[in-house]
Amino acid sequence: MTTTVAAVEEGTAGPYALSHLDALESEAVHIFREVAGEFERPVILFSGGKDSIVMLHLALKAFAPAAVPFSLLHVDTGHNFPEVLEYRDRAVERHGLRLHVASVQDYIDRGVLRERPDGTRNPLQTLPLTEKIQAERFDAVFGGGRRDEEKARAKERVFSLRDEFSQWDPRRQRPELWNLYNGRHAPGEHVRVFPLSNWTELDVWQYIAREGIELPAIYYAHEREVFARAGMWLTAGEWGGPKEGETVEKRRVRYRTVGDMSCTGAVDSDADSIEKVIAEIAASRLTERGATRADDKMSEAAMEDRKREGYF
């Protein structure tokens, strides 16, 4: 309560203007409640990364003092950071939530999916994700995607209809007018919902700071054994690095995004507190994906192509 009132009093735009964080928070909460009101089986994609952590925080506030009426779904690549998995399990425990896991390793072990020559498992997530959605009959799937991340995502609706194969057709998107979200879908179809659509990376960090949200420690600067590949610092580990010719060194780094170990790079950083992280991002000349994501560099339309297939 105090945050809202303080922002109003100190703001520069009249007594009833909300601060931009309050406005974004209010909009995201509206989206969560629309889904709770209109869908039968919603689920939140939860990776333990900062965007999904902020989503869970917003959902907790949206339904307080009642429990969050959604379960969580984690697509486990098998190459996750242990700190992130611990965080995930603690969050589930603390808030009494139900966790579904779609496991890439499981698909590889069964021979349904094959390891790629480049070792990245990010593109392999699509099949376990979409099959889990079908098997559990989820009709609304919350994703932490933001439109500022990537130009294909800038075209994404807040409510994004997916067909029975989870495919996204950018030409068949429904216009979104006012805040009247249209969640109609046929049996077998589902809607991807993006409550953080209008947030930027900096907004997410400012909100984490304002709300005092705890994150996995790998988001802050720490000493780590890494090796260089394709212009990024990757964490050494059993997942498949370093290879011959790549040397491990100890560096002070942090992560801007958290995904699969095989394609998420760390950045050199001394930012070991949230204030320093925010200052670093505000001064950065690189986007978070450009700096640390190998999978987006594969082609000009890499994200669009994966999204069309059902990726988040």
Add this chain to the structure above:
Amino acid sequence: MTSTTEPVEPLSVEQLSETTLLRFATAGSVDDGKSTLVGRLLHDSKSILTDQLEAVERASASRGQEAPDLALLTDGLRAEREQGITIDVAYRYFATPRRRFILADTPGHVQYTRNMVTGASTAELTVILVDARNGVVEQTRRHAAIAALLRVPHVVLAVNKMDLVGYREPVFAAIAEEFTAYATELGVPEVTAIPISALAGDNVVEPSAVMDWYGGPTVLEHLETVPVSHDLAHCHARLPVQYVIRPQTTEHPDYRGYAGQIAAGTFRVGDPVTVLPSGRTSKVSGIDVLGDPVDAAWTPQSVTLLLEDDIDVSRGDLIVPTKDAPATSQDVEATVCHVADAPLTVGHRVLIKHGTRTVKAIVKDIPARLTLDDLSLHPHPGQLVANDIGRVKIRTAEPLPADSYADSRRTGSFILIDPSDGTTLTAGMVGESFAAPEPVKDAADDDGWDF
């Protein structure tokens, strides 16, 4: 490129958090320099980062282009890049130390009415571009008409390419005067005209060094300072109920809260309220803003209202002050923009989503279609096709508590949905179409249109 907007020192968390948010839309036709203006705003506010620029340079070079093509920054889809066309609205984000911006970047050519309607529906400001060499043209009048229809509170007329008319004041003054007169006639409450050169950078972010006759703000200065809140004291308070929160825990055995985003006005603890459409009355006994109790809350806050009496309230209901309740009716007359490819016809069975309520409805009549170029009317067109704007009469299966769009953009708007496949068909605005103080005279105006 220099910029006045880059912070000299990093801002503190507090400073960064205290900025406000402005949603705005751009409108422009193909060659008036919209991409250049958007590119310059993004670039000079440090919103185009090195890796994005490098990607554009790579892509431009691989196409054999000598200079980086900034349109590649905004054309996000494969089909758009291949065909050089833009599909639908994209949303872009940039920030200055004073404010955060959400820009609805609407394509200028294909299917453009519905795109501009989509962008303008959430915008508090629209930038309309004109080419200084051409002045106010048909397109400009269409843009002004849509901004007026959607009741966008602030309109900026950016008279672009001033460098091509010798930066002469009389050229700008004549265009600004003609446009302002036209827009005022339509009921646009505020027009700010700015002479710019998006290419050379005059008056976009930096004040122009060559147009010393112009004493007003640059585009960015205006975007940073235009007020984003309205005088809520005179607004009708409205809360569409989204969801009923009932924890049923030992800690909160009797908690029953009505969650929603305040669509208009202010609610205070103690206010006598009425729940529509049932008409039951009670009093606000408490307001929670995301878990914390407050004495008052206002639009667009997401809140939970608690009532004194245990009355029947559910999703789809509208909570309003008892002394200021809208009329409920099963007959809705509205101005609509048809956004689907299949036409809307008389007799069409549809769903209408108004606030949080979705009910069955039937299109009873389409009295007129509007031509935005000259605001002429075609009586009884029989149907509306994609991008058409017209008047419709709708009969709903249950009464709707609809405000006039002139009074409330949130509770005066609705969408029509095709019940068979869920397609969003039509954007609707209840009541009169334009807010003109005087009727706009038109030869074809013989069908009861109220401008």
